[in-house]
Amino acid sequence: MNINKYPEVKPGRKPLKRIYLAIMLWTVGKAIPVAAKVDPEIKKEFEKLPKNFTLRLMVQPERAFPLFFYTKMLPGFVVKNGMLPYGLQMILHIDAQGKVHYQGADPRGKKFDLSMAFKNLEAAMMIFSFRESTPTGYAHDRFVVEGYLPCATTFMRVLDIVQVYLLPKIIAKRAVKRYPKWFEMPPWRKHINRIIIYLRAFTF
Amino acid sequence: MQAKTITGTSNRALEIDLTSRTFREVRINETDLELYLGGKGLGLKLLYDRLTPGVDPLGPDNKIVFSTGVLLGTGAPCSGRFEAVTKSPLTGIMASASCGGPFGMALKTSGWDALILNGKAEAPTYLVINSEGVQFKAADGLWGKDTDSAQDELLKEGNGALVIGQAGENLVRFANIRSGHRFLGRGGMGAVLGAKKIKGIVAKGGEVKIVPVDKKKFVKTNRKFFKAIEQNPMTSGSFRYFGTNANVNPSNAAGILPVRNFTGGSHGEAHKISGETMAERFKTEWDTCKPCVIKCGHKGTIKGQKRHIPEYETMGLLGPNLEIFDPEVISDWNELCSYYGMDTITLGGTLAWAMEATEKGLIQTQLKFGATEGVAEMIRDIALGNGIGKDLAMGSRWASKKYGGEDFAMHVKGLELAAYDPRGAVGQGLSYATANRGACHLSGYVLALEAYFGMASPHATRWKHYMVKYFEDAFAAMNSLHICQFTAFAVQLEPPLIKLTADFVIKLLNQNLSPLALNLMDLSLWPELWHSILGKRYIPYLSMLKFRKAGERVHVLERYMNTREGISKKDDTLPRRLLYEGRKCDAKERTVPLEPMLEKYYKLRGFDANGIPTKKTLKRLGIEIK
Amino acid sequence: MMPMPDYYEFLNYPKIVSGQFALENIPSELDGYHAQKPLVITSKSIVQRGLTKQFVKAFYDSTVVLGGIYDEVRDYAGISQAREAAQLYKARGCDALIALGNGPVVDLAKAVNILVSENLDHLGPHFDGAAPARPLKPLIVVPACSFNGWEATHAMTVDNRRLVADALYPAAVFIDERITIGCCPECLAETGIIALAQAFEAMTADGHNPMIDALAHPALNLLAQHLANGAPRPSDSSACMALANAATMAAAAFCNAPPGMAHLLTEALGRATGIAPGKLMAIILPAVIDMLQEQRTPIKDDVLLALAGLEQFATSAGPDRGRSSLRIMLTLVDSLKKTLPALREAFQIQRHLLDQVAHEAAGNSAGRFTVPQCLTVLTQAIQEPAS
DSSP: OOGGGSOOBOOOOOHHHHHHHHHHHHHHHHHHHHHHHHOHHHHHHHHHSOSSEEEEEEESOGGGSOOOGGGGGSOHHHHHHTOSOOSSEEEEEEOTTSOEEEOTTOOTTOOOSEEEEESSHHHHHHHHTTSSOHHHHHHTTOEEEEEOHHHHHHHHHHHHHHHHHHSOHHHHHHHSSSOOOTTTSOHHHHHHHHHHHHHHHHHO | OOOEEEESOOOEEEEEETTTTEEEEEEOOHHHHHHHOSHHHHHHHHHHTTOOTTOOTTSTTOOEEEEOOSSTTTTOTTOOOEEEEEEOTTTSSEEEEEEOSSHHHHHHTTTOSEEEEESOOSSOEEEEEOSSOEEEEEOTTTTTOOHHHHHHHHTTSOSEEEEOOHHHHTTOTTBOEEETTEEEOTTOHHHHHHHTTEEEEEEOOOSEEEEOSSHHHHHHHHHHHHHHHHHOHIIIIIHHHHGGGGGHHHHHHHTOSOBTTTTBSOOTTGGGGSHHHHHHHHTOEEOOOTTOSSOOOEEEEETTEEEEOOOHHHHHHHTGGGTOOOHHHHHHHHHHHHHHTBOHHHHHHHHHHHHHHHHTTSSOOSOOTTOOTTHHHHHHHHHHTOTTHHHHTTOHHHHHHHHSOGGGOOEETTEEOOSOOGGGOHHHHHHHHHOTTSSOTTSOOTHIIIIISOSSOTTOOTTHHHHHHHHHHHHHHHHTTTOOTTHHHHHHHOSHHHHTSOHHHHHHHHHHOHHHHHHTOOOTHHHHHHHHHHTOOOOTTHHHHHHHHHHHHHHHHHHHHHHHTTOOGGGSOOOHHHHHOOOTTSTTOOOOOHHHHHHHHHHHHTBOTTSOBOHHHHHHTTOOOO | OOOOOSOOOOOOOOEEEESTTOGGGHHHHHHHTTOOOEEEEEEHHHHHTTHHHHHHHTTTTSSOOBOEEEEEEOSOOOHHHHHHHHHHHHHHTOOEEEEESSTHHHHHHHHHHHHHHTTOSOSHHHHTTOOOOSOOOOEEEEOOSOOOSOTTSSEEEETTEEEEOGGGSOSEEEEOHHHHSOSOHHHHHHHHHHHHHHHHHHHHSTTOOHHHHHHHHHHHHHHHHHHHHHTTOTTOHHHHHHHHHHHHHHHHHHTTSOOOHHHHHHHHHHHHHOOOHHHHHHHHHHHHHHHHHHTTOOOOHHHHHHHHOHHHHHHSOGGGHHHHHHHHHHHHHHHTTTTSOOOHHHHTOOHHHHHHHHHHHHHHTTTSSOHHHHHHHHHHHTSOOOO
16 A cells, blocks of 8 residues: 555644734733723723733644744844734733733743633634624633633623724624623713723834 | 258247146247347347246246257357356346357257246256156255266266256355356356256257258358358467467456456466466367367366366466466366356355455455465365355355455456456456446457457547447347357458458547447358348348347346346446556556446446436337336 | 433443534644544545545644545445555554544544554454453544434444444544535435434334433434425535534434334345445335334324424324324425435335345344334335335
């Protein structure tokens, strides 16, 4: 039998989806610390979490998604503060004072108290292209949680609110469990906070 | 007593009911004779009129018809053959077999054109046939005897006898019937007789003389025939001096010799079993049917005994197919098969399956490729129904259904492949797939054009469907005359148009415009013989077309009878090994591309997409739909 | 009311992942078994339909390397091919198996699994009775359109011999619409009718238990909803998914129940004639149902509930429910007549074979069915209808 008739198959990559997800995770990562400052509900949620707490949202398998090639060329502070998207992870750290920091996508040298991982790239795409809402995605086992589960639920509530801020209603409705009614989030508060988040997250 | 003379044919058939031990004379319809010619065609028609579809081949409702044909007894060249048709216990569909030896002549010269057996005898019986009818005699003393001794006994009562051996008595599904030194080989007809408890049939013979109606034309045609046979290198050269094993070397060269259960197509040691080697080694002499002018049968001195040299199929399938290249050992096994009365082709195919199955852990036997140990014992076990021999006696299809290894059971419709690998001649692959009795090489011997004569490209599929249909019709007609198929070499290749045209031109024409090429072939010698014996008016070319149409009729009738038993496209296939596995002897490792050829074949034949003859086709051929 | 049996055993092992992007979960599933290099076993028809390309795309962006795609399987699973695939497996250093396809493909993958896990050259010892006991290498089944009903179970048919062992359950079954999309209406109809027979027989078998009912009930329900409309439309992915799920559930229920008459007769007749079991089921199942109707065999109410839904169940009187459920079964089979016409060759089955088939089926039923019963059903099945 000639085994060369059946060659090994090294599956390829989907670079465009990787880039898209990197940008989405980076956007959310940049937005959450700002949202934690401007929205009282998010602030309350983060107070429930312990201090000196590091969590991440990532796409599995970790080995398949190394940091983007240009990461080496970026200055250290850019990488440390996540000023540009360069990987498929989103790392958030709550310091001793309870302030939320976005720490980029580099997991090296860090210890995580909560790790939420999308099982594969398509699962992440389902959530981040809003074909499935986050709670439905969780019910479908699209992502797995390592760590303290109540913290994960807290984080998902935070994510819901941030998505309402970041996305127009027509998209956010598909992404969140329940779009808040006008009396829960008055339009004026939503739009003002939205402008603040976009400005502060992506300018400095 | 002076023999009575029959001019033409007697049109008498003897129908015997074994259950009630009665017999009656049946008149053969003139129309049937006109449409079906005699021999195989007439036998099939007689069976078609009587056989109910779906019966058990080994039950009392199965019938077996022995049909002699118009030529037998007249002294026409190579006409010492007769045909038998029945429902095969090996395949469950129609089987027809042609045989030489003395029985046919004895039956015809007892004044009977055909013999029909119905029912089942209560106890072992043998039949003695003369011009008056039949006598039923107890065969207790013969039951359990081998074919040699049983035949010797029976021949005391007549000129020709059919006899079965222990294999037939034990219902080995590929048991054969012996007539002299020849056999009604394929399809398990021996088991049909064994199930009917008939040990043998003797025909007194010598009671009538058959003379042709138009003696002058008959003699003239005979002369032309002899000339053609003497001129043709196959009939007057290879086969005459080296027997059918003259095919071994050309098959080896063309890569169509079966090696190791059809995993290879040629072998370096094949020359050891070639006709040329054996002629020299065993000092062969002729041992032929009468009246034969080709004289392909030979006997020689093997291990100090005078033995019939095994034919090509036996050599191929009990030789390279099992990786054995010692003709003496193969001759021993051939003698055992003759003794017990078993088909060597099916035996070879089944043994090869058993060897490969043993290798792959599916069964436990002593058998191994390339080793002779255990083979003779296994042949005995098969004939006598001992141990796993009982399962192998059912043929490789049944055994592979039970034990697995269906992917290397080399059969089509249950009948094992002959000793030609169609991966080296794809037209023959189509022929195997569409042949009515199973993987029969004699249904349409297209491989001769592809592998031996260079008149068709072995791997091209274009027009192969036409070639297969042409030869199937021609051979079906030949078997209805009845005349030896080897005369085809002389009849088809000796006419000046073919003889004087270069082979490469024939190949070019055949491969690109087969209908034109094949329709230029002159087959008139055969119908001329038939017409002259019956005194019918012979119109050049038109009578030949009518002859070919009769052959088509015979083939389609047999196919229609098969479809009544459940045959359809799903059965017109080849063993998986031939369709999907290439061989190392072929650099391109080609397989048989059956599907495209099959579709075209069905259209050409007038069958529907499922391979069933349409009503229109049956009507065109004058076959009554039952 | 649900009767509680005195005693029962039930096992259904494989993890089932069904739905959109189910295939992309295979790498993480393999990771759970510490496997990184599966050998894929599939058939040429799957490759020709382009399904292998879709399948390979599901492994993009993972660390899994496919050790090879062995696509020689056609309509027969035999030891020759199992050895070849096992040789490929060892040469490439694979550590898991994926069967992409149905029927013989999955059977071959199971056979290869035994050969490579136990380092054997042939399956002789197992056919003689020794069941594979060790946990075998992880086997993942990705079914394509035509189920024979045994893929996700503990049975394997290799070289016409059936081996049943708990170790043969696949680790996981992934039902993804990209792969289960039908190739032709006949395959879907055959799948559907086999699943229907399996679910029905599992639910009505002696010795059924609550677990079998739990699986057979939704199977019947899905089939009742999707079989008639879904079978003629192989491109309708929702119908294909429903049929695929129904087939998996029906098989899981059936393999825990004693085999029913329709199944035994179909298998025996298929072996004798070479006709595909799905086509034979189309003539045998109605004959079995006719027999049940004639004998007025009591049928559980749950069957009607599964087939017809709550409304019809609630509006039918207690004693009529069994008969109604049989009528619905016959209607469902009839609805497939256009897609799966009973072939001429099915009615040309030689009568002398029926006796042998009836004996085989009765023998395999361990005394639950008699030869005359089987023969009556067979004779009725192969009688050509008057029209």
